[in-house]
Amino acid sequence: MSEPRDKNMGSTYYGQNDVSNAIGGFSRIHSAWITHVEAVQRHSEEAEDKLSYISECKSEHERKKLGSYYTPTDVADFFWRELFAHNKILDGEDALSFLRKHHFVEPAAGAGALIFALFKRLLGLGVTSEQLAEIELSIVDVNNNALAFVEKQMKVLASAWDVSFNRVRLLRDDFLSTDLSRGFKPYFFFGNPPFVANKKGESPWKNIYADFLEKALMHVGREGGIHFIVPLSVAFSRDYSVLRAMIMDTRGTVCLSNFDNIPDTLFKSGKPSHTNTNKANSQRCTILTVLPGRPKKLLATPLLRWSKKDRTNLLSQSPEYFDVSEYSFDQQFPRPESYAVLDYLDRAAGSPTLGSIVSKNGSHRLFVAGVARNYVSLREGPANGVHALGFESNDDFFLGLGVLSSDLFLSYWLSIGDGFHLTKENIFNFPLHHTLVRECQRNAPALRLTWKVRQRFQKRKLNSGRMTKSFDLRYAVPSLVEA
Template identity: 70%
Template sequence: MKDINYGQNDGFDPSEGLRTLGFTWTAQIDAVQQCAEEAERQLSYVSLCKSEHERKKLGSYYTPTDVADFFWRELFVQKEIFTNRDALSFLRKHHFVEPAAGAGALIFALMKRFVALGLTPDQLAELELSIVDINANALSFVEEQIESLAKNWNVVFDRVHLVRNNFLELRLDNGTKPYFFFGNPPFVGNKKELSPWKNLYADFLEKALQHIEGVGGVHFILPLSIAFSRDYNALRTAILKVGGTVCLSNFDNIPDTLFKSGKPSHTNTNKANSQRCTILTILPEGPRRVLATRLLRWSKKDRATLLGRSPEYFDVSGYAFDKQIPRPDSQAILDYLNLAADSPRLGTILAKSGRHELFVAGVARNYISLREGPANGVHALGFKSEEDFLLGLGILSSDLFLSYWLSLGDGFHLTKGNIFNFPLHHTLVRECEYNASALRKAWQARQRFQKGKLNSGQMTRSFDLTNAVPSLIGA
């Protein structure tokens, strides 16, 4: 491995993880992976005072062991790597690159996956791997762990190279093997003059895409914004141009989170929790297909179950409604969006001077929150006629609209764009007109469906008409 001037380790002993291991090399790699998770936390700090704020400013969201295991298991499923022969072929075919390695959680999880499929230490030592990071202590820890494994297994990892550098400044030469990029790039905002992208993760992804050239692959943990934000429309176009398989596993951040730390500038629970995430897989070879999960939500007690099995994927290869890659809440909403892609939008029946008003909260979770009147963070929607008002009410309070928002929203904010862009297919409009009498009665009786929530000591009251209005799923 390449020699590096690592600097000081701040009292952390990187060899501690291997001193009390058992005798089997399978147990050793598992123990190293567990050790790496603790090291991730300690080595994520670049300041001597271990400032949490400074750590987050660098976008350091290091990867828990269970997430790392899920990360590789899903990749192996997508590539149909199920046997020792499959695994060895995958290992020998690629030059693997981890552009922001941290303490190596994803590296050791990859080794563990290879071990689980029966690769021997001699075969594992064939791994061609470049480990890149700007944190000298992190690279030192990874090197210690790899050298300890090599000593215990009596092999030499002579194709593993450690590089202390900024991945974006690293020159990648064309080698004999295609690159396979994997990792958890930093999630941190860019200065406008330094990049065309708002977040640094996009620069990492863009560089990786430039070097896979129809073979190889990219497997990254990214913010959910890669799937929907207008800021990354061009990047999504580049992703889809690659061809082959594009797969997105999408994760919410409430009630449980993939990562164990949040954003530095917020004390509000929803904003301070870890990022909503997407595990993005790009495999250029093979027929074109785009797969995506719904926005997955889970409680801590269900974490092991969620991360211990493959989620349900929807085929969104033919999706044409907008420039997103959707997180389909169901096949029904995906079918509706494709059917109604060219239909008029809900915004066409809204009017600023409309005397019939509907007030909709600018955030949502399990239902679309209707309010009694105007307030901060509430969208005021005007309609010229009662017929249009009841159409808007029927749609916004429906199970179909909630499913639409879960599929195309960010999981927290309900924006005017979400509302205005909802498609009004003529069959849906007819169904709402048929339901007009029931909708009028439900609205008149809305106090029966009132809910209250305490925010900063003040009670916020809203109406949840989901179960009071006719279902529009399948309308």
């Protein structure tokens, strides 16, 4: 292994005395190797909080400047299990072929959580420690302490296994300036790039993660691969529509596992300067896989939500992926709640939209909260963060009310929205297929009665010291999913 430039090693390391003999498993020696790596993973996770700070003063400002959201062990294990499943790496022969085929690049290594999780996955499928030591791997980070930590752990494993990682390079460098022109093997990029805003004029992208992804896309070739944890914005933001086009231009298989940030979060560090719960938690994430040379396909999960007690279950099994290769509603990678909503959007292509019946000067007013969660929140009157929608006629008002309070609209928003903000664009772009309009008209008399007694469906929530009242009609209106 090449040496990092700075030998400041940090404070906590895994030593050989921590290694215990394994029992059980498909082979005693393989189980022992896996136990070694699991011990390294535990120390890696313990060290990451300290290593996320590049400055000695442990400045939260400096950590946020770097965009340091280091990867928990359970997420790292999920990360590789999904990649191996997508890449059809099913046994030791497949794993060894994958190992020998690629030059692996970790562009923002941190304490090495994803590196050691890869080692564990390969060993678990039957790769030997001697074969694992053949890995061609470039480990890049701007943080000297992080690189030194990873180097120390690699040396401990090498000593425990009596091998040498001769093809592992540690580079104290900014990945964006790292030379990738050399080498004969195709690159396989993996990692958790920094999530931090670019200064205006420094990049065509708002966030540096997109620069990392763009560079990887430029060097992935036809035989390589990319497996990154990135913000959910890669899937829907107009700022990254060109980036999505670049991803699809690889003409292979693209997979997205999409994660919300409430009630539980993938990352254990958040944005503690914010009092707003949504901002204080770690941000929404996507695990993005790009496999050129595979059948052209786009697969995506819904926006996954889970509580802390369900975390182990969530990360120990594969989520449901929807084939959205034919999706054409907008320029997003959707987070589909069901095939029913995808079918509706496909069927309703070219239909008038909800925005076509909204009138700025319409006297029939409907007030819709600008944020949503498990239901679309209707309000009694205007307020900050509330969309005021006008309709010219009473019929149009109840058509709008019937759509916005329906299960179909909620599924649509969960599939194409960001999981928190309900924007006017989300509302106005909803297509009104003629069968749905007919169903809403049929339901109008019952909906009028429901709206008249809407106080029965009122919910109250204390928000920044003020009581917010809203109406949740989702259980009071007929289903439109099959409309």
